[in-house]
Amino acid sequence: MDEIRLSVDATNELSKAASEAIQKTHEELEEPAADPKYTVNLGNAKGVIVGDHARQWNTFWELxxxxxxxxIVLLAGVLIAGSTFAVVRWVVPLFxxxxxxxxxxxxxxxxxxxxxxALTTVVGNSGERDSQSLRSFGGECGSDENTTQLVGFGTGNRQEIAQAAQSVRQGSKATLQRGIVEAVSDFTTPFSLNAKQVNRIIVVTRHGKDACDPDDEFVQSQIRDRVAAAGLSIEFRFIGYQVSDGGDELTKLATQLKQQEPTFTDSPEELKRVLEWFTTIEPVLRSSQSVVNVLNPTxxxxNSATEAIKNGRFDLADAAMTEARDAVVDFEIKDLDGRTSSAEAVRLRDMAVRLRTLQASVIEAAEQLLDSARSGRNLAExxxxxxxxxDAYNAEAGIMTDELTSLRAKGPGGTR
Structure with a gap:
């Protein structure tokens, strides 16, 4: 085979050609590039652009x-206001x-x-969840001190009220009108929570007339108008103690306010009994009666639904059972739980719990009856x-109704 050799001149020519090619490449890289097919101005850009032939403009204002x-302050204010509204509207009423x-x-x-x-003895047995206050009246006509709030509203202040009652000072004149008017105002102070069930004023007075205004009609209308202006449903319980004159005027005042008649007492023992009734027994009676009023109709x-089941009207039975399930008395029983300082409260609270349990058994039996009817099984069992x-529920309900009737009969008759 012939040997291939390159002459020195040929080698030099190749080296020269390679150097020229490298030099040309460097020059092309150093030359400015030709105009692109698309233009993108991304000065201060804060975005993403995708695709050919696209343009992006970004405009920003610096506040x-x-x-x-x-x-920021305004936004925070809006958030705080919204949170405050939610708390006031939904959370606070829970308390x-x-x-x-x-x-x-x-x-x-x-x-x-x-x-x-009497007040010192009785107030200690009041409900644990009750909010209570103490106010006295009696003094000089026109004086700012002829009525005083001694203890403001609050729960758990029973001992404070008992101590404040012992420190009440004797006044000169019975400023009944101003005492009641200011007592009503106590319910409408800012951020004051209304009661879930009852707002009430228990008045214990030895005078049926206001000593500073001889016009009884004017006094009665003033009190009536102030109560109406408060915008609250306020119950009054008037207890007249050793009232020698003015009893008729006190009765007229109760009539003006559309309240039950005053109860008049003469002895300290009778006063204590009546005050205890209004303070501790009446709330027990009310909550217990509410349990009966809610559960009995369901x-x-x-009972009517069983007849509907026999006739194949399952829709009526379903509606009745839904209504029965919605008949909740937990709130009333919880109130009775906080009033177990009296024998009456303990007895009625236990009856209410039994009644609720028996009602649940009636609902369960009704559901089983309905299931059997739908499946076509024999309904005898x-x-x-x-x-x-x-029958068990009705028997217990009858016992509780009799107990409430008996307890109610022991209450004040409302006559002199």
Whole structure:
């Protein structure tokens, strides 16, 4: 095979050609590039652009620091206002008391010691969840001190009220009108929570007339108008203690306010009994009666539903059972739980719990009866179970109704 050789001249020519090619490449790289097919101005860009032949313009305004701070403050204010509204509208009412009671006692001339002694004994047995306050009246006409709130509204202040009652000073004149008017105003102070069930004023007075205004009609209308202006439903319980004159005027005042008639007492023992009734027993009676009023109608409807089941009207039975399930008395029983300082409260609370349990058994039996009817099974056995549950409930309801009737009969008659 012939050997291939390159001459020196040929080698030099190749080296020269390679150098020229490298030099040309460097020159091309150093030359400015030709105009692109698309233009993108991304000065201060804060975005993403995708695709050929695209353009992007970004325009930004820088707000002054003072404006930015103002906007932040305004936004924070809106958030705080919204949160505050939610708390006031939905959260705060959860902590409202069941009862809200003002004890308004007459400190004018007379047996003040018996009044304060009765209140001191009775207030300790009031409901744990009740919000209570103490106000006295009696003094000089036109004086700002002729009525005084001694203890403001609050729960758990029973001991404070008892101690304040012992320190009430004797006044000169019975400023009944101003005492009641200011007691009503106590319910409408800012951020004051209304009671879930009852706002009330228990008035213990030895005078049926206001000593500073001889016009009884004017006094009665003034009190009536102030109560109406408060915009609240306020119950009054008037207890007249050793009232020698003015009893008729006190009765007229109760009539003006559309309240039950006053209860008049003569002895310290009778005063204590009546005050205890209004303070501790009446709330127990009210909550217990509410349990009966809620549960009895639903069981009556379930009794009617059994007839609907027999006739194949399952829709009516379903509606009755839904209504029965919605009949909740937990709130009333919880109120009774906080009033177990009296024998009556303990007894009625236990009856209410049993009644609620028996009602649940009636609902369960009704559901089993309905299931059996829908499946076409024989109804003899589930009907017997239902009848037994309903009879047990009705028997307990009758016992509780009799107990409430008996307890109510022991209350003040409202006559002199």
């Amino acid at each position: 002054p620091k003072s404006v930015r701070r103002l906007l 409202a008391p069941v009862y809200k009671t003002t004890f308004l006692i007459d400190a004018a001339e007379g047996d003040l010691a018996s009044v304060t002694g 069981v009556d409807k379930l 589930p009907l017997a179970v239902y009848s037994e549950a309903a």
